[in-house]
Each structure stands twice: as structure tokens, then as C-alpha cells.
Amino acid sequence: MLMPRHLAIIGGGFTGTLLAVNLLRHGTLKVTLIEQRPERLGKGLAFGGAGAGHVLNVRASNMSAFPDQPGHFAEWLQRHGLGTDGSFATRTHYGTYLSALLDDARKAANDQVTILEDQAVDLILTGSGCSITLGSGARLDVDMVALAPGNLPPHDLPAFQHLSSPHYISNPWSSEMARDLTAHDSVLLLGSGLTAVDCAQTLDGAGFTGTIYAISRRGLMPRRHAPALPFSSRRERPASMCTALLQSVRRRSEGIGWRNAVDELRPFTQDIWRSADATTRARFLRHLRPYWDVHRHRIAPEVADRMDRMIAEGRLHILTGKIESAVVHDAAIDIGWRRRGDARTQSLHVTRVVNCTGPLSDLSRTADPLLRKLADAGTIRPDALAIGIDVDRDGRAVARDGRLQERLVVAGPMTRGAHWEIVAVPDIRRQTWALARAITGAHWVEAEGL
Numbered sequence: 001m002l003m004p005r006h007l008a009i010i011g012g013g014f015t016g017t018l019l020a021v022n023l024l025r026h027g028t029l030k031v032t033l034i035e036q037r038p039e040r041l042g043k044g045l046a047f048g049g050a051g052a053g054h055v056l057n058v059r060a061s062n063m064s065a066f067p068d069q070p071g072h073f074a075e076w077l078q079r080h081g082l083g084t085d086g087s088f089a090t091r092t093h094y095g096t097y098l099s100a101l102l103d104d105a106r107k108a109a110n111d112q113v114t115i116l117e118d119q120a121v122d123l124i125l126t127g128s129g130c131s132i133t134l135g136s137g138a139r140l141d142v143d144m145v146a147l148a149p150g151n152l153p154p155h156d157l158p159a160f161q162h163l164s165s166p167h168y169i170s171n172p173w174s175s176e177m178a179r180d181l182t183a184h185d186s187v188l189l190l191g192s193g194l195t196a197v198d199c200a201q202t203l204d205g206a207g208f209t210g211t212i213y214a215i216s217r218r219g220l221m222p223r224r225h226a227p228a229l230p231f232s233s234r235r236e237r238p239a240s241m242c243t244a245l246l247q248s249v250r251r252r253s254e255g256i257g258w259r260n261a262v263d264e265l266r267p268f269t270q271d272i273w274r275s276a277d278a279t280t281r282a283r284f285l286r287h288l289r290p291y292w293d294v295h296r297h298r299i300a301p302e303v304a305d306r307m308d309r310m311i312a313e314g315r316l317h318i319l320t321g322k323i324e325s326a327v328v329h330d331a332a333i334d335i336g337w338r339r340r341g342d343a344r345t346q347s348l349h350v351t352r353v354v355n356c357t358g359p360l361s362d363l364s365r366t367a368d369p370l371l372r373k374l375a376d377a378g379t380i381r382p383d384a385l386a387i388g389i390d391v392d393r394d395g396r397a398v399a400r401d402g403r404l405q406e407r408l409v410v411a412g413p414m415t416r417g418a419h420w421e422i423v424a425v426p427d428i429r430r431q432t433w434a435l436a437r438a439i440t441g442a443h444w445v446e447a448e449g450l
Contacts, residue, residue: 001394001438002406004143006030008132010120010370012041014425015412016148017098018065018432020113021105027440030112032140034132036119042099053205054091054198055300058425059225061085063094065101067430073097088225088300116140120370123408125379130407144439147380147389147397147410151359151423152366157190159326160353167328169354172199177354178206185210188335188348191356192216192318197299197307199356200316204306212316213348214356217340219320220294224304228263231256237268241276242283262295266421273420274393278384285385297424321346326353361387361416379405383417391418395435411435 012035064072074085119135310316325336378400
């Protein structure tokens with residue numbers, strides 16, 4: 001991989017911050033971190049926009065920012081009297097931890113790192129470098145660029161594209177979600193996954209005592225974390241995927257429990273994905289992805305208890321079906337929806353709708369000006385399944401004509417087409433650590449690059 005003297009990271013959220021910190025840990029190159037929203041710096045949406053009651057979905061023992069220092073976050077948490085390695089820490093505390101990492105790295109690096117509160121609006125690659133045009137009108141010339149866009153905002157479903165606030169909230173992290181709601185109002189969450197759980201917590205935490213509906217095609221909610229019995233995990237990667245792999249996991253579940261059966265796949269998941277052909281990957285996304293997501297990406301026990309309590313109290317209802325129409329009438333929205341397996345259209349009257357469909361991954365539909373411009377120019381392209389940006393195993397972007405972009409790498413969730421499991425902290429920390437070591441040449445120190 002190209003070893004630059006000056007690298008710019010576009011995107012200062014979780015992924016961009018970890019990449020910057022690791023580059024400074026392992027090398028002496030100059031790093032410029034570009035982030036237009038100061039509140040996202042070092043945190044991103046998940047940890048910067050979370051409410052006080054939002055907790056992590058993973059225990060502190062597995063939330064270290066560094067794969068070579070697995071206890072780093074848990075030790076920080078204990079040092080500040082905020083929890084133990086078994087705690088589900090708050091996202092606010094994790095955001096503080098990330099900001100502290102960046103601050104410490106900046107102090108140690110002196111003039112090696114620069115942070116620009118600006119927006120990258122264009123990027124031109126040449127044989128000798130990269131030229132970045134900023135929203136302020138300035139231009140930055142560097143040797144290499146790393147795109148770290150994080151999770152892109154969800155796209156609007158067709159039925160809601162003509163609606164706006166306060167009837168429709170397209171951003172699930174918006175402060176307007178609970179504004180002016182009364183106990184007589186009702187809210188519809190589009191989706192029933194992790195984002196919907198977060199929004200339900202936000203509404204509940206804001207004192208909303210009305211009715212919440214969450215609708216998705218299968219009506220699945222994330223499963224809860226729970227203690228698991230000790231077991232001997234797999235030593236080799238399963239050789240199959242989809243139906244055969246599902247049957248294997250089910251058999252393992254009978255002996256070691258489903259949580260252990262899912263968790264033991266983590267060391268092999270990316271290799272399983274890479275070895276699958278395009279048809280098999282598409283089948284997985286179409287048929288198994290929703291079930292994988294709710295079992296693999298679980299929620300803290302206290303969050304699960306809160307959801308169960310809201311359901312038992314009749315304040316949260318999970319609907320299984322598909323939205324067909326949405327019409328505003330005065331202060332309410334008439335929702336036409338069809339229950340799964342039923343041809344009849346039903347009506348639901350709500351005060352507000354919140355988009356909880358999850359992050360957008362289709363590059364062809366993004367509204368991000370830089371990604372849109374790069375895609376239109378052929379500098380980057382969607383992956384084969386339209387779930388992210390096409391990259392090779394080492395993170396180098398693939399141009400429209402299939403050429404590898406030696407001066408442009410991509411990190412974080414938008415590389416899911418190549419890696420699949422690249423949305424959780426443990427996966428992103430490994431990716432940014434490995435990418436930083438490859439860019440700085442640190443992986444050669446102990447002949448790891450051979």
C-alpha cells in the first residue's frame with residue numbers, strides 16, 4: 001500500500017477518529033482530519049447525539065478503541081468511577097472516552113495533526129496526489145485520502161417523501177421527535193430494529209406517555225444480551241453459508257445456546273462473507289439478514305426490560321406489515337398499511353412519524369454532496385449489492401472502470417459490501433487499526449506484512 005507523508009481523513013466521527021488516532025500511534029505522517037460538524041468530532045451520530053439514557057449494546061469489556069489493548073475502555077470507565085468491564089456504559093460516556101483519545105493523540109503529536117471544521121465538497125485524484133476543495137473555498141493538497149462517512153442518514157420511503165416536520169421526522173436523532181406531544185398523541189416508528197429501540201427510549205425519556213407503534217415487514221426486535229454458559233467454541237470456519245450454515249447454527253444452539261452459537265461465528269464472519277459468491281450474498285440479504293441482525297446485534301438487558309415494560313403497559317405496539325400510503329389531515333396522519341400475509345389495507349391514525357429504517361447504504365441514492373460527486377465522476381462506485389462503496393480487502397476504493405484507487409481508501413460501515421460485519425465497534429476498531437498499520441508500514445515491523 002502507498003505510504004503517504006500527508007493523509008487527509010474526510011469524516012471525523014467514530015471511524016475517522018479511530019483511524020486518525022491509530023495513524024498517530026503507529027507513524028510519523030501528517031494527518032488532517034476534516035469534519036464540518038464540531039459536535040460529531042470524535043463521536044459521530046451514535047455517541048454524539050445519544051440521550052442520557054442510551055446505553056451501549058456491548059459490554060465495556062469489548063468496547064476498547066484498540067484491538068491490541070482490549071481492556072482500554074473498561075479501565076478508563078473504572079478509573080472515572082463510571083462502571084466495570086461488565087457494564088453497559090452510556091453512549092455519552094463512550095463519546096467522552098473517544099473525545100479524550102483524540103485530545104490525547106493531538107497533544108502527543110504536536111504539529112503532526114490538524115483538525116479542520118469544514119466540509120469537503122470535491123476531491124480530485126492525480127498520479128501524484130489528491131486535491132480537496134473545501135466548503136470555505138480553500139484547497140488542501142495531500143498524498144492520500146481516507147473517506148470515513150460513517151452511517152449515512154436513512155432515505156425516505158415513497159409514502160413520506162412529500163411530508164415534513166412536525167408530521168414527519170426524517171432524522172431519528174432529531175430533537176424535534178418528542179416536541180409538543182401530549183398523552184393523547186401517537187407516534188409511528190418506521191422500523192423495529194436498533195434505531196426504533198433508540199427512538200422509543202428517547203420518547204419515553206422525554207416523558208411521552210402516549211402510544212408508540214413500530215412497524216416493519218417482519219416485526220422483529222433486537223434480542224437481549226444474557227449470561228451465557230462456558231463452552232468450547234469453533235476452531236475452524238464453517239465451510240458453508242445460507243441454508244447449510246443456518247442449519248449448523250441451529251444444531252449448535254441446541255447444545256450451547258443460540259447466543260453462543262451466534263457469537264462464536266464472529267472471528268469467521270468476514271471470511272465467510274468474502275468466500276460467498278454474489279448469488280449467495282444476495283440470498284442472505286433477502287432472506288436471512290433481518291434474523292441475523294436481531295440475534296447478532298443485541299440490546300442491553302435494561303433496555304430490553306424497558307421495551308418489555310412499555311409493551312406490557314400498552315404504550316408500545318409492534319406491527320408486522322408494509323406501509324402503502326400516508327395522508328395528512330389537520331393534526332394527524334392517516335396511514336394505510338397492510339399486515340404481512342393479508343391483502344386488506346388497514347388504517348392507522350398517528351400524530352407523528354419517525355424514520356427508523358436504518359442507515360442508507362445505496363450509494364446511488366445518497367444526498368451527500370461529496371459522495372454524489374465522486375460517484376458521478378466514476379472515482380468511486382457502488383458495490384455489487386448496492387450496500388456500500390466498492391473497495392478491495394485492503395480498503396482501496398474501486399473506480400467505475402474497475403481500477404483500484406491507490407490514493408483513496410474507505411473505512412467504516414460503507415465498506416460492508418466487502419466485509420459485511422463492519423458496523424459494530426469491535427469490527428471498526430480492527431479495520432482502522434489494520435489500515436493505519438498498513439499505511440504507516442507498521443505491519444512490517446514484526447514481519448506481519450509478509
